[in-house]
Amino acid sequence: MPARQTARKILIAIMLVCAATLITLTCRQFSIGPARPSPAWRAFGPENARIQIYEYTDFACPACRHAEGNVKNVLELYKGSVRVNFKHYPLAMIHPWSFHAAAYSDCAGRQGKFLEYAGLLFENQEKWAQAKDKPKEFAEYAKKLKLDVPALEACTEEQATIRQVQLDMAEGDLRGVSATPTFIINGKRAVGGGQFLNKVKYFDIVLKK
Amino acid sequence: MNEKIGIKEMLGVAARLILGGVFVYSGWLKAMAPAEEFAYAIETYRVVPAVLTMFVAVTVPWLEIYLGVFLVTGVFTGYSAFCLGALLVGFEGLLLQAIIRKLPVTSCGCFGASKSNSLSYEFVQNLALLALAALAWKCGGKLSIDSKIDSYD
Numbered sequence: 001m002p003a004r005q006t007a008r009k010i011l012i013a014i015m016l017v018c019a020a021t022l023i024t025l026t027c028r029q030f031s032i033g034p035a036r037p038s039p040a041w042r043a044f045g046p047e048n049a050r051i052q053i054y055e056y057t058d059f060a061c062p063a064c065r066h067a068e069g070n071v072k073n074v075l076e077l078y079k080g081s082v083r084v085n086f087k088h089y090p091l092a093m094i095h096p097w098s099f100h101a102a103a104y105s106d107c108a109g110r111q112g113k114f115l116e117y118a119g120l121l122f123e124n125q126e127k128w129a130q131a132k133d134k135p136k137e138f139a140e141y142a143k144k145l146k147l148d149v150p151a152l153e154a155c156t157e158e159q160a161t162i163r164q165v166q167l168d169m170a171e172g173d174l175r176g177v178s179a180t181p182t183f184i185i186n187g188k189r190a191v192g193g194g195q196f197l198n199k200v201k202y203f204d205i206v207l208k209k
Numbered sequence: 210m211n212e213k214i215g216i217k218e219m220l221g222v223a224a225r226l227i228l229g230g231v232f233v234y235s236g237w238l239k240a241m242a243p244a245e246e247f248a249y250a251i252e253t254y255r256v257v258p259a260v261l262t263m264f265v266a267v268t269v270p271w272l273e274i275y276l277g278v279f280l281v282t283g284v285f286t287g288y289s290a291f292c293l294g295a296l297l298v299g300f301e302g303l304l305l306q307a308i309i310r311k312l313p314v315t316s317c318g319c320f321g322a323s324k325s326n327s328l329s330y331e332f333v334q335n336l337a338l339l340a341l342a343a344l345a346w347k348c349g350g351k352l353s354i355d356s357k358i359d360s361y362d
Binding site for chain 1: 282
């Protein structure tokens with residue numbers, strides 16, 4: 001009975017579609033899958049480090065500023081065992097200039113000064129984060145770090161730079177990031193500096209294994 | 210379980226598993242990444258209208274996964290192999306026009322955006338996959354759910 005056989009095949013096909021969808025969506029939910037590494041200028045620590053941290057940050061977010069010091073300390077303390085991939089997650093709805101700040105920091109990174117530029121952005125957050133017009137501080141920090149300012153300004157307008165930030169945001173959305181800073185440490189999530197430090201407590205155990 | 214399998218059929222089954230597996234893997238990689246990533250790769254080919262890129266980027270990975278699973282398990286084997294072959298022909302067209310137009314495609318998007326070989330490498334690789342699709346279409350019917358169902362009644 002070909003009709004009966006076809007019906008059976010259709011039924012099995014539907015079951016396979018459901019199973020494949022369920023498995024893939026579950027993998028997505030738990031962020032199983034290849035992570036997209038950050039560009040070299042904002043990835044710190046050895047590539048094969050046993051502890052891989054993905055940090056989703058907004059330069060205009062005060063909690064991110066506070067957490068940044070802890071991240072630096074962890075990198076120093078667990079040198080060689082930790083890699084931090086810095087990811088942009090500007091919350092543009094509440095921080096009007098954070099997307100621009102992310103673009104500027106990436107362009108500074110291309111000129112070899114990401115960390116220094118990011119440091120200045122965090123340090124002086126109150127000065128530029130809620131500015132009405134485009135903050136002049138972005139160019140000032142570049143001058144202070146002796147960067148090529150015209151090249152930096154041009155770089156921030158480039159499609160590739162904008163996409164880089166947008167992709168980080170899209171990746172964050174896919175991983176269920178909704179607040180900053182969010183850390184994904186060896187696949188496990190920590191939101192905020194407090195949770196981050198809680199996870200750090202277990203680093204020694206992870207490294208002993 | 211007393212299906213007699215000749216060399217041809219064995220090759221057909223192997224082609225089915227390899228091709229299906231490759232498509233499940235490539236679809237899974239894309240489905241696990243943000244759709245925007247694949248959409249950007251599609252944009253660089255300058256063929257699909259901008260308004261459609263996101264739709265294509267969301268649809269194609271799932272299509273690859275489903276057809277790949279069908280081929281591996283052997284459900285509607287002929288149709289699945291034919292559809293994957295048609296998909297490959299489409300990819301070849303995209304690659305070829307990009308090679309001819311010398312488009313600056315940095316990531317072909319074939320296996321997600323994280324890794325990419327040169328366009329000509331991908332073109333040759335897809336030719337090999339097309340050959341597998343033809344083999345699976347012609348002789349991939351054994352050891353499949355199709356054959357079990359057909360012999361059931």
